[in-house]
Amino acid sequence: MHVRSRTAAIAGMVMTMLAALAVPLVLPPPAQADQVISNLAYAPAQPAGSKGHLLDLYLPAGGTTPRPLIIWHSGSAWSSDDGKTGAAAIAAVFNPRGFAVAGVSVRSSAQAVFPAQVHDVKAAIRWLRANAATYQLDPGRFAMMGDSSGGWLTEMATLTGGVASLEGTVGTTGVSSAVQTGLAFFSPTDFLQMNAQNLPTGGLDHDSPASPESMLIGCPIQTCPAQVALANPINYVDANDPPLLFLHGQADFLVPHGQSVLLYNKIKASCGQGRFISIPGADHGLDFVMDPTRFGTQTTYTTANCSGTTTAGSPNPTWDTFADHIRGGLKMGTSCTVAYVPTTWDGAFSATVTITNTGTTPVDRWAVTWAWPGNQQVTDSWNATLTQSGAQVTARDAGHNAYIGPGSAQSFGLSATYSGTNARPSEFRLNGVVCTPAA
Structure with a gap:
C-alpha cells in the first residue's frame, strides 16, 4: 500500500x-x-x-x-x-x-x-x-x-x-x-x-x-x-x-x-x-x-x-x-531592583533612576515604565529617551547602555516640573517586570 x-x-x-x-x-x-x-x-x-x-x-x-x-x-x-x-x-x-x-x-x-x-x-x-x-x-x-x-x-x-x-x-x-x-x-x-x-x-x-x-x-x-x-x-x-x-x-x-x-x-x-x-x-x-x-x-x-x-x-x-x-x-529580564533618588527645589526636580538586573540572564534593550502619582511633567532626560502620556512614562535605553548583565546596573536621569506634592512613583517595571525598591 x-x-x-x-x-x-x-x-x-x-x-x-x-x-x-x-x-x-x-x-x-x-x-x-x-x-x-x-x-x-x-x-x-x-x-x-x-x-x-x-x-x-x-x-x-x-x-x-x-x-x-x-x-x-x-x-x-x-x-x-x-x-x-x-x-x-x-x-x-x-x-x-x-x-x-x-x-x-x-x-x-x-x-x-x-x-x-x-x-x-x-x-x-x-x-x-x-x-x-x-x-x-x-x-x-x-x-x-x-x-x-x-x-x-x-x-x-x-x-x-x-x-x-x-x-x-x-x-x-x-x-x-x-x-x-x-x-x-x-x-x-x-x-x-x-x-x-x-x-x-x-x-x-x-x-x-x-x-x-x-x-x-x-x-x-x-x-x-x-x-x-x-x-x-x-x-x-x-x-x-x-x-x-x-x-x-x-x-x-x-x-x-x-x-x-x-x-x-x-x-x-x-x-x-x-x-x-x-x-x-x-x-x-x-x-x-x-x-x-x-x-x-x-x-x-x-x-x-x-x-x-x-x-x-x-x-x-x-x-x-x-x-x-x-x-x-528574549533577554528581557526576570527580576530587578530600582533606586529612585530625587533632588527637589521650588516647582521642579531632577532624579536619578538606577535599575539593577537581579536575574540570572542578561537584559539587552530595555524600557522602564512608571506612572507619576501627581502632576509631574518630564522636561529633559539623559542616558535614556523618555516619553510621557498623561501620568505614564516610558524610558528607553540610549543604545550605548542597552545591555545589563546579571548583577549589573544602568542609570538614567530626568528633570521635571510639578506643583503640589512630589511623591515617588509607587512602581517601576523593567520590560514589564515589576522591580523591587532598592533598600
Whole structure:
C-alpha cells in the first residue's frame, strides 16, 4: 500500500487514543485578548481552500510596544492543518504579561510531506517579522511554543535558524526565520528509536507505514533513514542555538519520554543551552505535565557553558516558570531592583533612576515604565529617551547602555516640573517586570 493513501483511519486512531487518555485538545481558560485578528494568510492556500497557511494574532492593549511575540502551534500527530487552534488559551496566559501571541497553522501530512511543515512555520515567522511594525511586534524578540508534534515543530524552528536547506520558498522570503528561544512539550525527536523506547505496557507502533511519523516523512520510517534524519531536531543542535526548555512525562504513552532524554544529552554534549523537566507519572498532555499534584516530584536537567546540573523538585512546571524562561531567552529580564533618588527645589526636580538586573540572564534593550502619582511633567532626560502620556512614562535605553548583565546596573536621569506634592512613583517595571525598591 502506498503510504500516501492516508485515510481518516490514522487520524481517527490517534485522536481516539488521545481521547482515551483524557488528553485535553483545547487549553483552558478562554482567551481574554484585547484584540484578535483571525485568519491572516502568511502565504497562499495550498491546496486551495486549506487552512495550513493561516495564522491568528492576539494583541494586548497594555504593556510597552513593540511587543515580544510567542508563536504557538498545537500538536495533532501532523494530521491537522489547523494548528493555530489552542493559541487563544496561550494568549489568555501571556497577553496580560505584555506578550503578543500568534497561533500558526501549517499543512497536514495528508496535504504535504516533510519538510513542508518546517517550510511553512519558517514562512509564518518571516511574515510576522516582515510585518512587525504593522502589529507593533518586536522583530528581535520572537519565541516559539508547541505541544507534541507542535513541540517537534518548535524544536525544529528553534534549532534550525540559518539552515538554508529548510527555509523553503513559501510566502515571504529574504527575512530571517530565526526565533530567540523555544518551549516544547512532550515532543518526538528521533523517530527511528521511538518503538524501542515505548513503555513496557505498550504504545503506538511508530514503525508502521500508517504511523504519524511515517505519514509525515512519506515512507515507512525504517525504510528511509536518511530522510528521517533530516526531520530529527537533534541533528541540528549546536552551541549557537537559542535556549530551549522542554518537558516530558515519564509515563507518556504516545511519545516516549526517552525522546527528550536524547535531545538533552545532545544539547549538553554540544555545549548548548537547554533545560529539560522530567515529570514522573505524567502522560501525554499539558494537564498531565502541569498537574499540581506532581509538583516537587520532577527532576530538572540544565546545561549551559558545557556543564550540566540536576535539580530535584524545582522549578515547578507552571506558567510563571515558562514565562521566566521566555523572558530570559528574549533577554528581557526576570527580576530587578530600582533606586529612585530625587533632588527637589521650588516647582521642579531632577532624579536619578538606577535599575539593577537581579536575574540570572542578561537584559539587552530595555524600557522602564512608571506612572507619576501627581502632576509631574518630564522636561529633559539623559542616558535614556523618555516619553510621557498623561501620568505614564516610558524610558528607553540610549543604545550605548542597552545591555545589563546579571548583577549589573544602568542609570538614567530626568528633570521635571510639578506643583503640589512630589511623591515617588509607587512602581517601576523593567520590560514589564515589576522591580523591587532598592533598600
